[in-house]
Amino acid sequence: MPLEMPLLTLEARATPSASAAWLSPLLALTLTAITGAAIFLVMGKSPGIALYIYFIEPLTSWSGLSEVLVKAGPLILIGVGLSIGFRAGIWNIGAEGQFIAGALLGSAPAIFFYESANPLILPLMMLLGILGGMGWAAIPAVLKTRFNANEILVSLMLVYVAELLLIHLVQGPWRNPQGWGFPGTRMFPDAALLPVLFSGYRIHLGTIIAIVLPLLVWFALAKTQFGFQIKVFGSAPLAARHAGIGEKRMIWVTLMIGGGLAGLAGVIEASSTIGQLVPKISPGYGFTAIIVAFLGRLHPVGALLAGIAIAVTYIGGEGAQISAGLPKAVTGLFQGIILFYLLAFDLLTRYRLTRITISKSAT
């Protein structure tokens, strides 16, 4: 007697599905919230209240919204840069180090001319911040192009080096001489601080830069040949080589863009919300931005939206720590889970689930 067995199987799509590509981040976020509810339940907290604090409360007040955008700023800037590199298949995962390097070099004018009131100091700092990030990213670029050294490992090792360099500077040579021995530089002069937009809220000029920049990058990528080359290089390296798109140039350009934007994010952070350099200036923005890049589908505008979404969980996490006594570490766990779900759902952009029926004779 033949048995009818319905089976689900994967069938490769001829072209990746665009709708599935944009649906999977939403699915991933939803499932993360559900998983989060289960985690809260295990921890003995009311899932409803905890989820509200995490995902909704930051969006219910002006100050909450302002905080979300301020937090999203560095994530967006770094995320946009990383998505360009990831699109080309260049895995710069050391953005955290480039962020710190940008903050270090960019802050130097404010630290050495701590009484300056010159309005040009701020543009100079921004420029140096970008150069600092680029310089740090140039190390993996040169080692990859000249010596074939893996950019993943080199850029990551440099994160630890940058962190130690920052600690050394703020504890030693750059320490505030009037700081009672506490690690940290002098507070930056007013001229070296990015202007706040609305009094009473922390949202500042750097936040606006972070929101506008993805739109500019999107435009630039869509309108220039370079945008097309990146796409070709990432999806078909051999074809790219035949089309004369040099691998070395692609490595340099993507690492410079990623490093430069991470460095800019670093100096913006130092000259806005922090206002000085301290031993720890980033809660892991450079790593979280990797999630932002993927969640944003390696698209600049996607990175903008994803940066805001992830920032909500950061601010929600801070709120949950204060009002519900939930540990901050939950935020990190959520970020990992979001990325897992996202990668799982991405299967649906490349494959289609089809039902097949296998006739099997039972013997």
Next chain:
Amino acid sequence: MTELIIASIMTIMTAATPLIFAATGELICEKSGVLNLGVEGMMLIGAVFGFAAVTVTGAPVLGVFAGALAGIFASLIFGFLTLSLLSNQVATGLALTIFGTGLSALFGLEYVGKTIEQIEPIHIPLLTDLPIVGRILFGHDPLIYLAIAILGLTAWFLRRTRAGMVLRAVGDSDYSAHAIGYPVIAIRYAAVAFGGAMAGLGGAYLSLAYTPLWAENMSAGRGWIALALVVFASWRPSRVLLGAMLFGGITILQLNAQAAGFGIPASYMSMLPYIATIVVLVLISRDSTRIRLNAPACLGRAFRAER
């Protein structure tokens, strides 16, 4: 002087052991064609669950098992995503590291500041008391011997056994291996799980023997250094030992130099292992033919059997 040299060798071995565990696991994983960048995350998970098990039960053996099991669990998430759902291995490995960092930090909160009894070096009467070689050969903690034994078995497995040859075939030519009839995905699952167990053991070694405590992010990049070690070793187990001892030596050198002063800022000395990793990677990778000849040909590529 001899006492100093003996003491140095002993401490170098303790610094090298977590790297031996993690790098051996990753080596097998990569030999099967799978690049798992989640070693750092798996080590942290192994460290915290191993520590928790010892805190609860008081039995170091259970801690070692808990560390390995937790590593397997973490690696199977990676395996399911990359092997069954065909996700990008680089991205999924990064996700595993982010996830592992978060999970270990959360789960470890209640263990911060707790102390346990350290896994002690063995002492065999007469043998350990032999002059000079006694302690170097018979005076380490049991996990060091376990690490070296596993490394030796891995070398033997890859070179001398049929199963090892199949594993290499899967990593070098997945579609051919599939065509002959080997279960490519199942073999890769096994390799990934072995990698997870080893990374978990490496992590547990950190929290049970190296420094008997739990601290957030305590692996401090060792998972990434282990990944670099596999490249350094050109995917050959024998060279893993050499590389791990080299890095252990640098770690100890840095600690001793800090203690001795020398006027070099402590932060600069702490950079040494990371800078050394970069230097070693550059030296090894310069010869791109060698990398191409030794690296598993299918490393990082997804495999899906055609119907």
